[in-house]
Amino acid sequence: MEYGIRELSQLAGVSARTLRYYDGIGLLKPLYVSEAGYRFYGEEEAALLQQILFYRERGFDLKRIRQILYRNDFDIMNALEDHLLELEEQKRHVEALIQTVKQTIRQVKGECRMSDQEKFEVFKERIIRENEDEHGKEIREKYGDEEVDAANRKLMNMSEVDYERFKNLGEEIKTRLKEGVESQSVL
Numbered sequence: 784m785e786y787g788i789r790e791l792s793q794l795a796g797v798s799a800r801t802l803r804y805y806d807g808i809g810l811l812k813p814l815y816v817s818e819a820g821y822r823f824y825g826e827e828e829a830a831l832l833q834q835i836l837f838y839r840e841r842g843f844d845l846k847r848i849r850q851i852l853y854r855n856d857f858d859i860m861n862a863l864e865d866h867l868l869e870l871e872e873q874k875r876h877v878e879a880l881i882q883t884v885k886q887t888i889r890q891v892k893g894e895c896r897m898s899d900q901e902k903f904e905v906f907k908e909r910i911i912r913e914n915e916d917e918h919g920k921e922i923r924e925k926y927g928d929e930e931v932d933a934a935n936r937k938l939m940n941m942s943e944v945d946y947e948r949f950k951n952l953g954e955e956i957k958t959r960l961k962e963g964v965e966s967q968s969v970l
Contacts (some may be wrong), residue, residue, distance in 0.1 A: 785814065786829065788822045795832055802832075810849050811835060830859065837866045872912070879905040903946050904939065911935050 792799040805811035806822065811832055813822035824832075831852065838848045851857060883905045889895045914922075923931050938949070 784826055784829075786824045788813070788824070791824045791829065791832065794829070795836065797832075797836070805832075805835070805845075808845065808849070810845055810852075834859065834862055837862075841866070841869055876905070876909060876912075879908070900940070907939050907946065911938060 786794065788799045788802050792802055802811065802822070802824075806813060811828060814825040814828055816822050834852060835848055838851065839845075843851075851862075883902070886895065886897055886901065890897045919931075
């Protein structure tokens with residue numbers, strides 16, 4: 784099956800301009816370009832566009848997507864399994880948020896009582912998961928599983944006040960680092 788640029792853009796829900804841009808940056812080349820300059824895409828290009836859109840939904844920037852898709856070891860089945868795992872984790876997180884909101888509503892109505900732990904557990908779990916995803920291998924190699932697990936338990940047991948302090952400290956560190964980097968670039 785072949786698609787003209789308009790057909791593929793309608794099929795995928797992206798603009799023809801986006802497809803031209805993807806071609807221009809080398810992210811998604813058409814199967815061929817006619818003598819009149821019309822772009823045509825085949826099944827492989829449609830599958831690649833689907834991967835691009837999956838990665839975009841996951842928040843990846845185009846430069847990173849290009850690096851992933853054009854690695855020598857890129858495997859579409861592994862990529863699909865990775866997308867599925869990430870989406871299932873997002874679903875689990877959203878379901879936990881929904882349960883926390885429902886329980887909070889019940890508490891506000893006076894139907895139940897929530898501890899501070901219950902109020903913030905879902906947010907703490909996300910911090911731990913993101914930290915594990917980004918730094919888990921490195922910190923576990925450096926400090927060991929026992930230390931990292933203990934730190935994660937400590938975060939999960941924080942009170943509301945401690946958790947707010949923790950979040951504010953993290954934001955302050957990010958702000959100061961950004962200011963430091965910006966002041967260095969001025970020099």
